[in-house]
Amino acid sequence: MKILLIADIHANLEALQTVLEVPHDRVICLGDIVDYGPDPDKCIELLRKKNIPTLRGNHDNAVAFKVDCQCGYRYKHLSIATREYTWGVLDQSQMEYLQKLPLVVREEIDGKKLFLTHASPRSIFEYIKPETPDEAIMAMLTDPMEPVDAEFLVVGHSHIPMIRELGALKIINPGSVGQPRDGDTRAGCAVFDTETGETELLRLEYDLEAVCAKIEERMPHADELAGILKRGY
Template sequence: MKILLIADIHANYEALQTVLKVPHDRAICLGDIVDYGPDPDRCIDLLRMKEISVIRGNHDNAVAFKVDCQCGYKYKHLSIATREYTWGILDRDRIEYLQKLPLLIKEEIDGKRLYLTHASPRSMFEYIKPETPDEEIRNMINEAMEPVEAEFLIVGHSHIPMNRKLGNLAIINPGSVGQPRDGDIRTSCAVFDTENGKVEQLRLDYDIDSVCAKIKERMPHAEELIAILRRGY
């Protein structure tokens, strides 16, 4: 089975449409549908229509329960400002959808054991990045919400694509669909082949001009939000 892995959509509908065109048998979203972008409602509706499994991210959690997203200082003022915008867009049904999203998914497919969560096995707020020390990741695993009895740990949150090994554990991050932060402005996703355990990281062009035009027309801090999309961090 080929699983399309997506994460950190951040209300970027055009980017989401683009990644969902990648051939796949099933798609799983690792969270953060909302904040920063102009179309939180359309992104939620598309994921629901396609019956895509979604994990609750820290921004989904903040919008759903009106709590702190605990995101990095650099972008926090933008998340707060765009959250007010997001609340104005989403109706009660969509808010309840975010509230009901699970914090993790554990599955075995084709003999491969997968542990999927938004950020780290211990918390939806912690980052696992390419440079995160092995010992720090081991601590996250040892203190996980549920035991990490898997060969593949699949996360989002950092907005940075990653495929690294920690002993017998493969750690995969598909990067961000709607807010890449590795200097590449193209939308990011990955395809995980459960038959052979291989991961293909993909970068795709999308209609960034349309997204930026909507941000300029509708959103607070538009120039700063557009600049982030235009430079990829």
């Protein structure tokens, strides 16, 4: 089975539509559907229409429950500003959808055990990055609240694609669909093969100019928001 892994859409409908065209048998979304982009409602509806299992990210949580997203300082003012826009766009059913998203999903497919969450096994705010020390990751894995009994840990949140091995555990981050932060402007996703256990990281061109035009037409801090997409960070 080919599982398409997507994360950190951030209301970028064009990027989401593009990655969903990748051949797959199933899709799993690791959260952060909303904030920063112009189409939070349409992204939610597309995920709902396709019945895509989706986890709750820190931005989904902030929008749903009107709390701090605890994101990085560099972009936090944009997150706060676009949240007001997002609340103005979403209807009650879409807010309730965000509120009901789970924090963790455990799957066993073709004998492969997967632990899926937005950020880390113990927090939707905690980053696992390529440079995160092994010791710090081990502390996240042994937290008694959410022990990771799996061969594969699948996360998003950093917006940086990664495949990393830590002992017998393989950590997979598909990167960001709609807000890449690694200097590559293309939409990120990954395909996990449950038969082989192999993962392919993908980058796809999408209609970035169309998204930027909508941002400039509708949203506060438009120059900053469009600039992030055009730089890829």
